[in-house]
Amino acid sequence: MKTNPGRFFEDYRIGEVIRHAVPRTVSGGERALYHALYPARGALYSSDEFARACGLPQSPVDDLIAFHVVFGKTVPDISLNAVANLGYAEGRWLAPVWPGDSLRSESTVIGLKENSNGKSGNVYVRTRGINQRGEVVLEYVRWVMVRKNRADAPSPDAVVPDLQKVVPAADLVIPEGVDFSGYDFTLAGEPHRWGDYAVGEKIDHVDGVTIEEAEHMLATRLWQNTAKVHFDATFREDGKRLIYGGHVISMARALSFNGLANAQMIVALNGGAHANPCFSGDTVKAWSEVLDKAETAAPGVGAIRLRLVAVKQGAAPFALKGEDGKYAPEVLLDLDYWALMPI
Amino acid sequence: MKTNPGRFFEDYRIGEVIRHAVPRTVSGGERALYHALYPARGALYSSDEFARACGLPQSPVDDLIAFHVVFGKTVPDISLNAVANLGYAEGRWLAPVWPGDSLRSESTVIGLKENSNGKSGNVYVRTRGINQRGEVVLEYVRWVMVRKNRADAPSPDAVVPDLQKVVPAADLVIPEGVDFSGYDFTLAGEPHRWGDYAVGEKIDHVDGVTIEEAEHMLATRLWQNTAKVHFDATFREDGKRLIYGGHVISMARALSFNGLANAQMIVALNGGAHANPCFSGDTVKAWSEVLDKAETAAPGVGAIRLRLVAVKQGAAPFALKGEDGKYAPEVLLDLDYWALMPI
Amino acid sequence: MKTNPGRFFEDYRIGEVIRHAVPRTVSGGERALYHALYPARGALYSSDEFARACGLPQSPVDDLIAFHVVFGKTVPDISLNAVANLGYAEGRWLAPVWPGDSLRSESTVIGLKENSNGKSGNVYVRTRGINQRGEVVLEYVRWVMVRKNRADAPSPDAVVPDLQKVVPAADLVIPEGVDFSGYDFTLAGEPHRWGDYAVGEKIDHVDGVTIEEAEHMLATRLWQNTAKVHFDATFREDGKRLIYGGHVISMARALSFNGLANAQMIVALNGGAHANPCFSGDTVKAWSEVLDKAETAAPGVGAIRLRLVAVKQGAAPFALKGEDGKYAPEVLLDLDYWALMPI
Structure with a gap:
């Protein structure tokens, strides 16, 4: 058999390192497409001049481009036979990705736990x-x-890694040179600085985008994520193409510009849940909540921890979970991340 | 309130200079997307070699890329609460935009006039x-x-600027170095030179493009124009997404290649009206009329003033206005511009 | 008449050389779009690092980008009034195309044969x-x-060129420097090498992509192929937009990664038929058959001759032709090409 059937639960071993295929060089092309696919307006990722004024040699590609490229490579080895994407933790951006850089991905298996039904893990x-x-x-x-x-594959010894609930502020990596002391708030689009945000504050980002099949497929292919369910209308019984969760992440993050224009760089992903599936025709909106704030050693740079929630049409204001603790059906995404913001 | 509510009529002051947000670096990515979004075939904007043979160091990005990028930045400050886009005048392209250039926008308020109903201006x-x-x-x-x-905001003194109906040919700026004396008409796609066009001549550009939601949204986002009405199907009562007028401008201009392949560079925008709204599913066609011609000081370079009209399905040949002086319902755009053409 | 009516049969002369219009510079933008439009994952075309490890100075643009760009230019001169695209032969890729290269196209008329009905040729x-x-x-x-x-145009003397059924392996041109002796199969995505494929072997590439109007139009415009039938929903009586056959070629080739990840470079096009039209909403899948194998003089490099068949929903496994020798109605494409593969 020449085609890749993907790995099954019994094919993973604790400690195993999987080198994922298809390295990728990114360029101004990926950046332009990112701006076409999402209403991304972060000035630092839009203008080389603005990035230079923030201490960087040029504008890096969006942090989520880096995430999607790295993530996309893992799909054939990790999630081709996945039933569900359960969570993220301990995500950290450690260095900017520049146009011309080539990325590859590697994963280490750090936990395995078979489910009690013996059918998955x-x-x-x-x-x-x-x-x-x-x-x-x-x-x-x-x-x-x-x-x-x-079904008869032996169960491995259960290993569940002890993961941080939140990346500690002290572990955040500020890219070399970043200096917001001369930050131009007018060019960035909003006057609100780190000091203007209060823990517990919620922001409705107002704008909405109705999703088209062509757009989510362009995006998902761009990251070389080729899971059938996103592309093949004959695959699911209902004829729908499930939208890659990362498309919703980028859409929500871009929408959050309106109210968080100065949350410039993503430096950590504390956790995240794809609460409900998203399909073509859904109109995505977003809201954020300030979860925490921290100072950093970089000049003029504060860190802000944000909950980013994507919802679809029909969602109540600031919709999240019901009294049963379950996500409201209109909630698509609940993401917890750290960003850098001028103080 | 952290989100941008946009400015209202009473928020503008004569003489005020507004520095618009989110500067943007353009690259080969934007150029490639422009070629994917529009049937653009102008040789000077397609090939570095052709541009060099015309005296330029390389191929600039399409003049309308420059226009859209500059225009897009103004939307949050100028037209977020606009009821209508009423007109353009005195537009001039003063220097080419090269891949790698970073653009920002600035607007000066030069006129204010409250409407008699006191509700807008x-x-x-x-x-x-x-x-x-x-x-x-x-x-x-x-x-x-x-x-x-x-409603009770005081009315400003009415100031209506005295605008030129047409940019005088003498004020057109020819980019430094442009020389059409060795122009290759075969590579450019058509043999018709400046001398072959007569004032009053009309050209039906024949080709048509049916517009898709995904395409106009990709384009509009690419220029960081994020007006809700273009993206959010839940915003208008009829569930339709209004297509950014600039998308129709670029579509019509690209279609006009067939008959005006040698109208290479846009150097002035004399005026323009978005006559009727355009929606997904409309099939856009275009026709042009030669309004004027002028010589220039640059070698081999003539200027041609063109009316560019975009129409949709059902339009009569060379449809424009009815006997009542109003635009026919199938007319989408009526644009008046100067272009450079080999003599 | 200023617009191009296209050439008719009587307008061609044996030996005539047609220089096609609109040269084109390609960049990282075209590459990024190619990755967004097709599930292309060939490592050599994705990563500069991988390409260097294969002896090239950097990653070239996909061989099919070169094909589409060159082909697109010929449309206004060759196929604007074409009734049918009948065949390809003797296709050879002679040198890689790098970002920054500018391409133009030239065609020599090598055969003319009027049909017996006197209406076409x-x-x-x-x-x-x-x-x-x-x-x-x-x-x-x-x-x-x-x-x-x-109808009364005189019939030319019939000249039918003697075309090779298959490009001989000895005529394949291996790009300078290509060396697969240190090829990284893990990064490339599959362990199967040239020696693992047997003549006659068939591979079902499993994955499928449902085609959207926006996507095939973006692709077709990107190659500056502006044939009306692909873009104008009012052109055909059934209101359908015919999908450019090259879109199906690229889709099928990209899908063939799953099973042929190491068939890296296309070096020859032996023949091809667009068996049935493809429309938006079709779900394209692909299968391949190994037709031949050959050694080459380049280190570690073998040549593999492949039949690539694109089919749509409803196709039987490995669908091709019926007992009547005609293509099954679900077959979209039957392509015969040579690729380079690590031995």
């Missing part, structure tokens, strides 16, 4: 994105529920 | 697109009708 | 794609059935 991997100089630009833990292929 | 701005060297690459006047927020 | 052209250094990067023969404009 949870696989925990720590994934690293590595550039052409061998530098780790991004790392994160992800866990997915993966089907077993053979 | 016209705002006139002169917008300048400025590159990373501080050079103005494009300037134009635009006026829009903007809602008042408070 | 077959035109055979040998097309060459030429870069800014005057190097031929690609050549192929294509023949199309073209309408006559005047």
Whole structure:
């Protein structure tokens, strides 16, 4: 058999390192497409001049481009036979990705736990994105529920990694040179600085985008994520194409510009849940909540921890969970991340 | 309130200079997307070699890329609460935009006139697109009708700028170095030179393009124009997403290649009206009329003033206005511009 | 008449050389779009690092980008009045195309044969794609059935070129420097090498992509192929937009990664038929058959001759032709090509 059937639960071993295929060089082309696919307006990722004024040599590609490229490579090895994408933790952006950089991905299996039904199990991997100089630009833990292929495959000893609920502010990596002391709030689009945000504050980002099949497929292919369910209308019984969760992440993050224009760089992913599936025709909106704030050693740079929630049409204001603790059906995404903001 | 509510009529002051947010670096990515979004075939904007043979160091990005990027930045400050986009005047392209250039926009309020109903008023701005060297690459006047927020806000003294009906040929700026004396008409796609066009001549550009939601949204986002009405199907009562007028401009201009392949560079925008709204599913066609011709000082370079009309399905040949002087319902755009053409 | 009516059968002369219009510079933008439009994952075309490890100075643009760009230019001169695209032969890629290269196209008329009904005839052209250094990067023969404009135009003497059924392995051109002796199969995505494939072997590539109007139009415009039938929903009586056959070629080739990840470079096009039309909403899948294998003089490099078949929903496994020798109605494409693969 020449085609890749994907790995099943019994194919993973604790400690195993999986080198994922198809390295990728990114360029101004990927950046332009990102701006076409999402209403992304972060000035630092839009203008080389603005980035230079913030202490960087040029504008890096969006942090989520780095995430999607690194993530996309893991799909054939990690989630081709996944039943569910269960969570993220301990995500950190460790170095900017510049146009011209080539990225590859590597994952280490750090946890395995078979489900009691014996038909599937949870696989925990720590994934690293590595550039052409061998530098780790991004790392994160992800866990997915993966089907077993053979019901009689022996159960591995359960190993569940002890993961941080939140990346400690002290562990955030500020890219070399970043200096917001001369930050131009007018050019950035909003006057609100780190000091203007209060923990507990919620922001309705107002704008909405109705999703088209062509757009989510363009995006998902761009990251070389080729899971059938996103592309093949004959695959699911209902004829719908499930939208890649990362498309919703980028859409929500871009929408959050309106109210968080100065939350410039994503430096950590504390956790995240794809609460409900998203389909073409859905209109995505977003709201955020300030979860925490921290100072950093970089000049003029504060860190802000944000909950980013994507919802679809029909959602109540600031919709999240019901009294039963379950996500409201209109909630698509609940993401917890750290960003850098001028003080 | 952290989100941007936009400005209302009473928020503008004569003489005020508004620095618009989110500067943007353009690259080969934007150019490639432009070629994917529009049937653009102007050789000078397609090939570095062809541009060099015309005296330029390389191929600039399409003049309308420059226009859209500069225009998009003004939306949050000028037209977020606009009821209507009323007109353009005195538009001039002053320098080419090269891949790698970073653009920002600035507008000066040059006119204010409250409507007699006291609910809105016209705002006139002169917008300048400025590159990373501080050079103005494009300037134009635009006026829009903007809602008042408070009915009791005092009316400003009416100031209506005296605008040129047409940019005089003597004021056209030919980019440095442009020389059409060795122009290759075969590579450009058509044999017709400046001398072959007669004032009053009309050209039906024949081809048509049916518009898709995904395409106009990709384009509009690419220019960081994030007006809700273009993206959110839940925003208008009829569930339709209004297509950004600039998308129709670029579509019509690209279609006009067939008959005007040698109208290479746009150097002035004399005026323009978005006559009727355009929606997904409409099939856009275009026709042009030669309004004027002028010589220039550059070798081999003539100027041609063109009316560019975009129409949709059902339009009569060369449809424009009815006997009542109003645009026919199938007319989408009526644009008046100067282009450079080999003599 | 200023617009291009296209050539009719009686307008071609044996030996005539047609220089096609609109040269094109390609960049990282075209590459990024190619990755967004197709599930392309060939490592050599994705990563500069991987390409260097294969002996190239950087990653070239996909061989099919070169093909589409060169082909697109020929449309206004060759197939604007074509009734049918009949075949390809003797296609060879002669040099890689790098980001920054500028391509133009030239066709020589090598065959003419009027049909017995006197209403149309077959035109055979040998097309060459030429870069800014005057190097031929690609050549192929294509023949199309073209309408006559005047029924009384005299019939030319019939000339039917003697075309090779298959490009001989000895005529394949291996790009300078290509060396697969240190090939990284893990990064490439599959362990199967040239020696693992047997002549006669068939591979079902499993994945499918449902086609959207926006996507095929973006792709077709990107190659500056502006044939009305692909874009204008009012053109055909059934209101359908016919999908450019090259879109199906690229889709099928990209899908063939799953099972042929190491068939890295296309070096020859032996023949091809667009068996049935493809429309938006079709779900495209692909299968391949190994037709032949050959050694090459380049280190570690083998050649593999493949049949690539694209089918749509409802196709039987490995669907091709019925007992009547005609293509099954679900078959979209039957392509015969040579690729390079690590031994």
